[in-house]
């Protein structure tokens with residue numbers, strides 16, 4: 285019995301520790317120096333305001349006594365004092381509100397700044413294996429809830445605490461016994477809060493998880509709205525989301541259970557408060573009745589005891605808000621606290637802006653400790669060479685692209701840039717030399733010009749006036765005719781929704797080309813172009829490579845890589861293992877040579893009806 289009571293207490297203390305820990309995290313992460321300044325000033329003004337307010341019942345009581353004793357001079361003096369202190373409380377309150385507003389504005393800004401900064405610092409979108417944790421919905425929700433905690437708990441909570449402490453201190457000073465009774469009521473209230481906090485925290489976590497899953501699903505449906513509608517699934521999806529919501533709401537220990545359970549407990553606390561207040565009023569009333577307390581003391585204690593109880597009730601509301609918000613904040617915190625996906629070694633070197641050679645030395649890689657998707661892969665992208673990487677779907681081509689850009693490090697083997705292990709190179713200096721054209725265009729809302737110049741610094745952008753920009757991008761067929769009603773200032777819409785697939789691809793290619801990189805990584809980037817545009821874009825790309833840049837072309841269609849210098853054929857690691865052959869099926873410096881040694885290449889060539897000339 286005693287042991288289970290101690291265990292229960294320990295659990296509750298743990299729950300409080302977690303809440304405290306998250307609040308401190310928010311405070312230290314999101315309240316900057318300026319915010320703290322406003323915060324402290326607000327508190328000083330709040331204390332002053334409360335003091336002025338709390339003195340009012342005393343004036344009222346004393347004023348009444350002057351009426352009874354017909355002391356006109358004192359009655360007027362008290363009246364003037366009451367008006368003066370009330371005026372001061374208005375002025376102090378106004379100053380407190382000003383600082384509170386400044387604090388809120390500042391903390392929202394800091395909150396946004398930190399989230400944005402950490403997102404890119406930790407390259408959260410590129411933690412390939414933590415997708416569930418890093419989904420947009422958990423970040424958005426965590427952000428919104430952190431803001432709420434910041435306002436409700438840290439801010440309102442501190443304000444409530446100040447009022448409570450000031451009122452309580454005056455009460456103890458004036459009537460110690462009344463103070464003691466109130467203290468006991470407060471203890472009951474705090475114990476109750478600890479209990480409820482722990483209850484809700486443990487039960488709300490799984491609900492929160494389910495809710496996040498629903499939001500994630502909804503976001504995905506909105507993003508893929510075309511697929512939903514073209515399959516006639518609109519209504520069915522609404523129903524399905526309703527169903528999931530209903531389950532979350534109504535199951536045992538679901539949303540309703542938890543919050544109704546919480547609400548059903550609140551009358552207990554309210555009654556404890558009522559008993560406490562009643563005892564204080566009775567005690568001071570009794571004293572007044574017997575002449576050991578004045579009427580003014582009675583009125584003051586009566587109103588202060590009421591004020592303490594109001595603050596206790598406010599605390600309960602804040603505590604509910606905390607219990608409601610903390611799980612989402614916890615989740616966002618886990619995401620933001622993820623380590624950087626790759627970290628520069630302490631002695632990492634800066635790569636000079638020079639031509640590059642990339643070598644894979646027996647590189648193996650897998651995801652989440654599963655089977656290797658790359659098995660001892662060796663290949664070279666020579667200096668100034670364009671290399672075609674050919675292979676069936678799932679062979680690991682995009683994995684190679686990710687490894688080159690160091691989204692992650694290989695589990696085995698080495699990747700060398702100009703003979704230096706990639707892990708010993710400052711990532712930023714390597715990224716500066718690469719232009720990557722992903723398979724799926726990543727167009728951003730804004731103008732055509734914004735998208736074309738995206739990869740350049742503000743200074744570099746200055747060098748691209750409209751004439752030069754047109755001359756350059758026209759080669760990549762970024763002249764979409766009448767579609768560009770405002771020329772380079774034409775809006776492209778969110779995710780480039782106002783562009784066709786091929787137009788978006790051409791913008792991406794031109795945008796990468798403008799960067800004047802040393803290594804181009806081109807992942808199936810011309811797949812949506814018609815034959816004529818494709819040929820033009822290919823010409824422009826090869827012209828670009830004439831500067832000595834290297835390139836890695838990934839292609840399913842052989843026609844797009846006929847002009848490459850070298851060819852690497854990759855097969856699936858599992859198949860290679862089964863056949864007992866290396867995963868890199870063939871390396872050759874001409875398609876003709878390749879057709880001699882690579883069955884995969886011959887199969888593809890045959891399927892495309894391509895005859896390889898000797």
Ligand SMILES: Nc1ncnc2c1ncn2[C@@H]1O[C@H](COP(=O)(O)OP(=O)(O)OP(=O)(O)O)[C@@H](O)[C@H]1O
Pocket residue numbers: 412413651652657675676677678679680681682683684
């Ligand atoms: N984030 C990931 N987590 C787990 N497995 C992954 C992940 N990304 C890729 N894989 C798996 O690794 C293998 C190689 O994938 P990869 O994307 O590199 O293939 P690919 O050669 O680019 O294929 P495609 O031609 O279809 O684009 C596949 O079996 C794929 O399912």
Ligand SMILES: [Mg+2]
Pocket residue numbers: 681682683
């Ligand atoms: Mg791929």
